[in-house]
Amino acid sequence: MQTNISYYQNKKEFRLFVTKTFSNLIQLKKEGNQASFNELVLKIMPEIRTYVNGRLNTAIIKGHFSKGKYKADDFIDQLFIEIYDNIEDVENEKNFYLWLFKRTNQLLEDIIVEEEFNDFFFKNIDDYSKREWDEMQEKFSTDGDGDLVMIEDLDDISYNHNNYTLNHVFVEDNEKALAEKLDKKLDEEKIQNHIAMVLQNLPLDMNNVFDLFTNQHLELGEIALIRNNTLEEVEQLLKDARKSLQLSLFNRYTENR
Numbered sequence: 001m002q003t004n005i006s007y008y009q010n011k012k013e014f015r016l017f018v019t020k021t022f023s024n025l026i027q028l029k030k031e032g033n034q035a036s037f038n039e040l041v042l043k044i045m046p047e048i049r050t051y052v053n054g055r056l057n058t059a060i061i062k063g064h065f066s067k068g069k070y071k072a073d074d075f076i077d078q079l080f081i082e083i084y085d086n087i088e089d090v091e092n093e094k095n096f097y098l099w100l101f102k103r104t105n106q107l108l109e110d111i112i113v114e115e116e117f118n119d120f121f122f123k124n125i126d127d128y129s130k131r132e133w134d135e136m137q138e139k140f141s142t143d144g145d146g147d148l149v150m151i152e153d154l155d156d157i158s159y160n161h162n163n164y165t166l167n168h169v170f171v172e173d174n175e176k177a178l179a180e181k182l183d184k185k186l187d188e189e190k191i192q193n194h195i196a197m198v199l200q201n202l203p204l205d206m207n208n209v210f211d212l213f214t215n216q217h218l219e220l221g222e223i224a225l226i227r228n229n230t231l232e233e234v235e236q237l238l239k240d241a242r243k244s245l246q247l248s249l250f251n252r253y254t255e256n257r
Contacts, residue, residue, distance in 0.1 A: 011215075011216065011217045012217070014047050015097050015217075017043075017044070018044055018096060018097045018100060019093050019094065019096060019097055020093070021040055021041075021043075021044065021096075022087075022090065022092075022093035022096040023093060024040060025037060025040060025041070025083070025087055026087065026088070028040065029084065029087060029088070034084065037084060038080060038084070041080055041083055041084075044100070045076055045079075048076065048079065048100070048104055049072045049076055051101070051104065051211075051215075051216070052072045052075050052076065052104065052108065053072050054211060054215075055108050055112070055208065055211075056070060056071075056072065056108075057200070058199075058200055058204060058207050059112045059204070061200050062200075062204065064112050070111060075104070075107050075108060075111075078107055079103065079104060079107060082103050082107070083100070083103070086103075098218075098222050098225055098226060101212070101216070101218075101226050102225065102226045105208075105226055105227065112204070121201045121202070122202060122203060122206070122240070122244060125198075125244050125247050125248060126247050126251065128248065128251055128252075129251065130251065130252050130253075133194075133248065133251065133252040134252075136197065136201075137193070137194070137197060163192065164191065164192045164195040164196060164214070165188075165191060165192075166179045166182060166183055166191060166249075167179075168195070168214045169195065169242055169245045169246055169249070170242075170246065171242070175246070178246075178250065178254070181254065182249055182253060182254070185253060186253060194248070194249065194252065195245055198244060198245055198248045199211075199241070199245075202241060202244055205227070205237055206237050206240055206241045206244075207241070208227070209223055209227070209234055209237040209238050209241065210237075210238060210241040210242075212226065212227075213238055220234050220235055220238070
């Protein structure tokens with residue numbers, strides 16, 4: 001199973017870069033140099049844009065709003081204003097990275113209206129057969145960059161690519177035998193596509209916690225802070241997401257159902 005070491009190092013480097021920009025941004029704000037302030041913030045935004053696109057992708061597929069109604073730039077432009085107007089609220093440079101994600105989440109959640117949670121998929125995931133999983137997969141396609149998206153959305157939005165592996169799903173010692181069996185049977189593309197497909201169908205809060213933990217490499221306590229959840233709530237959301245992914249992989253690729 002791949003460990004994605006280089007990807008993880010890039011995320012660590014990004015977090016370090018964001019942390020180091022804090023004192024410079026504070027100084028530029030004191031000087032009233034908004035042009036240089038915005039120029040420095042602009043260097044942070046590509047990674048944030050990737051995160052925003054991922055959340056918009058999920059919201060569109062879940063029907064929270066129509067495709068094309070919102071773009072990442074709508075949130076990025078507002079985030080520039082949020083950072084400039086409120087950066088003094090950050091206590092110190094170590095808090096800036098988490099504050100940035102928390103502000104981004106708040107902007108997104110103001111738009112992505114949390115409708116009454118329809119948990120049919122989550123509660124019935126163990127009943128999906130291999131045939132039903134395969135039929136669901138047919139509704140998805142891969143664009144030129146290898147990003148999993150709905151076929152009808154290919155030309156309307158840019159999506160981020162997530163290098164999911166079985167290591168993200170099977171973490172306990174007693175799960176490793178099944179993980180090794182699946183690893184021998186499936187190639188990387190099948191694993192990535194299946195995990196991405198299932199995540200898009202899970203509840204938004206479950207999807208977001210898994211994304212922040214797996215792709216952004218945040219600690220559970222940090223995720224709780226960003227999402228205004230308790231640590232116990234975040235732990236349960238991550239546990240439920242992993243269990244759903246495990247069941248889906250088991251039912252689709254190890255049983256003749």
